[in-house]
Amino acid sequence: MKNNGNIFELFNSVNDYWSPKIIADVNEDYIKIAKFKGDIVWHDHENEDEMFYVMKGSFNLHLEDEIITLNEGDYYVVKKGIRHKPEAKDECWVLLIEKKETRHTGNVTSDITKSTEEQLK
Amino acid sequence: MKNNGNIFELFNSVNDYWSPKIIADVNEDYIKIAKFKGDIVWHDHENEDEMFYVMKGSFNLHLEDEIITLNEGDYYVVKKGIRHKPEAKDECWVLLIEKKETRHTGNVTSDITKSTEEQLK
Numbered sequence: 001m002k003n004n005g006n007i008f009e010l011f012n013s014v015n016d017y018w019s020p021k022i023i024a025d026v027n028e029d030y031i032k033i034a035k036f037k038g039d040i041v042w043h044d045h046e047n048e049d050e051m052f053y054v055m056k057g058s059f060n061l062h063l064e065d066e067i068i069t070l071n072e073g074d075y076y077v078v079k080k081g082i083r084h085k086p087e088a089k090d091e092c093w094v095l096l097i098e099k100k101e102t103r104h105t106g107n108v109t110s111d112i113t114k115s116t117e118e119q120l121k
Numbered sequence: 122m123k124n125n126g127n128i129f130e131l132f133n134s135v136n137d138y139w140s141p142k143i144i145a146d147v148n149e150d151y152i153k154i155a156k157f158k159g160d161i162v163w164h165d166h167e168n169e170d171e172m173f174y175v176m177k178g179s180f181n182l183h184l185e186d187e188i189i190t191l192n193e194g195d196y197y198v199v200k201k202g203i204r205h206k207p208e209a210k211d212e213c214w215v216l217l218i219e220k221k222e223t224r225h226t227g228n229v230t231s232d233i234t235k236s237t238e239e240q241l242k
Contacts, residue, residue: 003198004189007174024198026172027220028149031196051147053128068125075152077124077145097218099148 039087043106057092164227178213
């Protein structure tokens with residue numbers, strides 16, 4: 001893990017949507033970058049919090065009882081156990097903070113699910 | 122802990138340098154924002170990693186054998202036990218990721234040391 005760099009340059013090397021890349025290893029968390037476009041499956045993380053921070057663009061965070069629009073500069077922590085589904089009309093660049101053991105689609109495995117090994121590439 | 126908001130707006134409410142404000146609680150880490158200007162004491166965090174991400178401006182991260190300049194968009198993880206001293210010629214806005222128990226000046230207490238309670242205000 002290189003653990004340093006320029007986040008915008010790293011985003012430029014991300015080609016696929018919903019394919020988080022781990023850019024740093026901080027205590028028990030991984031810091032990841034991902035490009036969102038379209039939507040992914042509803043899921044939760046039973047024992048882990050997940051923070052979303054919008055670096056470019058905007059996306060909708062669907063929660064069971066509301067939809068929150070996050071714009072550039074906005075952040076939101078989805079606490080453990082909360083069901084959610086991110087959805088982006090247009091491309092959105094997101095910084096994620098997740099516990100190392102977090103599976104990005106929770107206990108739901110779908111076509112877009114990436115293993116930790118794939119996220120470390 | 123509100124755990125959501127706009128980071129740039131939150132920075133606008135920070136008046137003091139070297140006075141981190143906790144903006145989110147994610148797993149075992151706190152996410153903090155701080156404005157740097159001038160320098161603080163050399164210190165390390167014996168058991169905790171600390172990530173610096175530059176949101177505006179630039180600062181120099183002094184390590185024992187080198188000085189690394191971090192500009193907007195750059196991040197750097199100081200691994201546990203590594204002595205360091207941040208120094209900023211001009212005002213710099215920094216996002217910090219630290220373990221909840223981390224004291225921001227390590228085991229060194231100086232005039233600028235802020236308690237966790239102060240950082241939560």
